[in-house]
Amino acid sequence: MxxxxxxxxxxxxxxxxxxxxxxxxxxxxxxxxxxxxxxxxxxxxxxxxxxxxxxxxxxxxxxxxxxxxxxxxxxxxxxxxxxxxxxxxxxxxxxxxxxxxxxxxxxxxxxxxxxxxxxxxxxxxxxxxxxxxxxxxxxxxxxxxxxxxxxxxxxxxxxxxxxxxxxxxxxxxxxxxxxxxxxxxxxxxxxxxxxxxxxxxxxxxxxxGKNRPDYPDRKAFLTTVKIENKAIKENSAGMSQLGTAGGFLATEQYGDLPLKNWRLGSWAKASELTGAVVYENYLVRHTHCFSCPIGCGKEIEVREGPYPSPRGEGIEYETMAGFFGNVLNENMEAGILANTLCNDLGLDTISTSSTIAFALEAFEKGLITEADTGGMALSFGDPDAVLTLIRQIASRKGIGNLLAEGSRAAAHQLGHGAEDFAMHAKGMEIAYHDPRGFVSMAVNYATANRGGCHLEALSYWNGYGLILPDLGYGDVRPRLESSPAQAKMAYDFQNYMSVYNPLGLCKFIVKGKVGPEGAVRILNAAMGWDWQPDDLLRMGDKLFQLKRLINNRFGVTSRDDTLPKRFLAEPRPDGSAAGNLPDLAMMLPVYYELREWDENGFPKPERLRALGLST
Ligand code: SF4
Structure with a gap:
């Protein structure tokens, strides 16, 4: 080959x-x-x-x-x-x-x-x-x-x-x-x-398999890889040491961490549930995906106590946010077990924890009762109820059968205002980065092709200090202020991130400061191509628009480009993002103009032609 x-x-x-x-x-x-x-x-x-x-x-x-x-x-x-x-x-x-x-x-x-x-x-x-x-x-x-x-x-x-x-x-x-x-x-x-x-x-x-790749210029490629790996390693020391869990405490401090189904603004307990604590106590070894110089994976084990977890891949930030903050669980080992159960039963930890947080709030509001749960009381802060719900969702037993449909469908069935606190975009539970703390993410969540997905932009990384001069972000932009610039940031980051899955590279190298120039160096060295950074970003735009065309065929229009009411009308009550709401109504038209979408949310023919796409 x-x-x-x-x-x-x-x-x-x-x-x-x-x-x-x-x-x-x-x-x-x-x-x-x-x-x-x-x-x-x-x-x-x-x-x-x-x-x-x-x-x-x-x-x-x-x-x-x-x-x-x-x-x-x-x-x-x-x-x-x-x-x-x-x-x-x-x-x-x-x-x-x-x-x-x-x-x-x-x-x-x-x-x-x-x-x-x-x-x-x-x-x-x-x-x-x-x-x-x-x-x-x-x-x-x-x-x-x-x-x-x-x-x-x-x-x-x-x-x-x-x-x-x-x-x-x-x-x-x-x-x-x-x-x-x-x-x-x-x-x-x-x-x-x-x-x-x-x-x-x-x-x-x-x-x-037994085949191995054959490169146009193997020596030149290996030289490029050596240089890029060195820089990535130097810029990713924190990720190598603690993985994404290392950022848990910072998310609380930045008003980013979901708390009690996104209703609180700060949580003192976060300082006791950090990635450092997880790995000081439970780390077995670091794990690396194929050809990864970072190794953000962590194998952990909880040997004793009421919530033992066998040797397995450790808890990452999104899962910690979901099974600690969003359900207000203060028990670390129960949170680790929730992660283990999801991996074993085969569940998405973000959607599972978010749907459970929705159920806890629905119980609080009387929309789910003990008659629905087989006599089990649901409350925030109760890890045993969370663990039971995970098992019930996977087996579709009891209330789990309703929750197995995800939060949008569950809210639709419950009615009585449940839709207002089902935290999804286009049916996908929102990943755990708050658009009230990083307003560019409001534009991203509203427009991302698979719904409430943080990975389609990851523009909040700029708010945490990541600069990418070759993407046009040589400084850190005000993360709370709704502006045309924040809409453009969502657009620019989406275009760049859109090439990562097609290239097969992990977006965490961007945290290691690989911008479009670095990505193109790697691509050209492997393939013997002569792409420029703009070619890569144009490809990102093209693939993003192609997926929008697919979604248009599924019936997606501008009406779907929105966020849960809570993100648009209920500010975080305290913490560093207190009082802030994204002005989506102002930013979305800016984004539409950049993408050249019409008022119904369809890409305009002239943009499609320029990208080599057709309806
Ligand atoms: S490829 Fe990405 S997810 Fe896998 S270990 Fe490396 S940094 Fe982590």
Missing amino acids: SVYAGKFLRIDLTHRTWQEEAIPERDVQQWLLGSGYAAHLFYEEMTPERPALDPDASLYIFNGLLVGTFAPTASRTSFCGRSPLTGIWNEANVGHHWGAELRFAGYDGLVITGASQTPVYLYINGIDGHIEFRDASHLWGKNWFEAGDALLAETDAKAQVAGIGVAGENLVKIAAIAVGPSHYVRTAARGGMGAILGSKKLKAIVVR
Whole structure:
């Protein structure tokens, strides 16, 4: 193979057949790979009327272009298609080593359609060239830790595994796809893609390969990688040491941390629940995704006490925010166990914790009662209720059956004003960075293609001090002040972040100060291309607009580009963002003008033509 494999597999689970399809180089230049190429195929092949869990719905799994190379963090794979949670475009992205192994097996991606009658797993064995549909009856009903480990035992200990726990089997709309064995699980978490595997009776995909990339100029590429890795490492010492959990306390101090379903402004307890405390007490070892110089992953273990957690991937910032701050849980080990349960059951920790916080508030307001919960009282600050709800969501038992649909659907069913405190955008629970503390994020959440997703912009990083001169951000901008400049910041960061999943690189290298110039240096050195930073940003814009076109076909219009009422009308009562609200009504038209969207939220034909897109 060259840098990438140049082909993908189309797999039909109904008929248990597969065929290879070539990826022409001109397509790679046009869409990159990863979620870029997946969006291109999806746009060509989509049937808007087809529900996400229809047997004929397709799941597009694609490695980013550089996955499997030595490029820093070249490990990211996107699981794409129609989200069972939101009903619109989704790309759930994950690092780990699975994507690299898939490429070593000879494929850049998989398009999976149809549904098996009985549980099955795929074994893509690039060592001896076999692709097998294997019976998974003995694994159905098992959680991921047990299933993933069993798959390695019955295939190849050096293989890589991805699959679902019982949440995906039960078609829970916030189910994740887990990657890796029990002691080292990462998840393609957002948007409920685990339910798509469940609907197809596909328990897992096991991959094993032997190929390696071949570079146009290997020596020059390795020299570039060495230089970039050194700078990234120097700029990422905190991430290497504590992972994203290291930022937990700062988020409380910046008025960013969600508290009590986003109703409080500060929380003294945060200083006792920091990443440093987690890792001082429970760290087993640091973990790295494929080719990652940072290693933000942390394997941890809680050996004793009422909430023991087996050796496994540690709690990260978003999960801490959800299972500490947003439900006001002060018990660290219970929060760690919540993370462990989600990884094992196969649940998205952001959507699960946010939907639980919604349920706690609904109970407080009398919209959910003990008659609904089987006699269990729900209250903020009660970790046992949270742990019970996690299990009930995954199994769809009791009130869990309602919450398994996500907060938007649950609120719709409860009515009586519940919609006002279901904290989602376009059906996806908002990630844990407050748009009242970083107003550019209000514009991002309102316009992001998969809904309440922080990763589509990450522009709050500027407010925390990240400067990227080559993106036009050589200084830190006022983060609380709604302005046209904050709308532009959301736009600029979205365009830049939009190329990361297609390249297969981790956005955390941006925290290591890799701007468009650095990203293009890495890309050109790997591929022998001659792209400029503007080419990369133009590609980001193009792919963002393509996903908007997909969403327009699903019925998304300007009416959907909004935020939960709480973010627009209820300021944080205290803390450093106290009293602040984003002026979305002022910033959104600025953003629309930058994107050249009409008043209904459709990209204008002239912009599409300029980008080489068509409706
Ligand atoms: S920074 Fe963390 S998430 Fe990103 S590739 Fe490295 S280990 Fe994986």
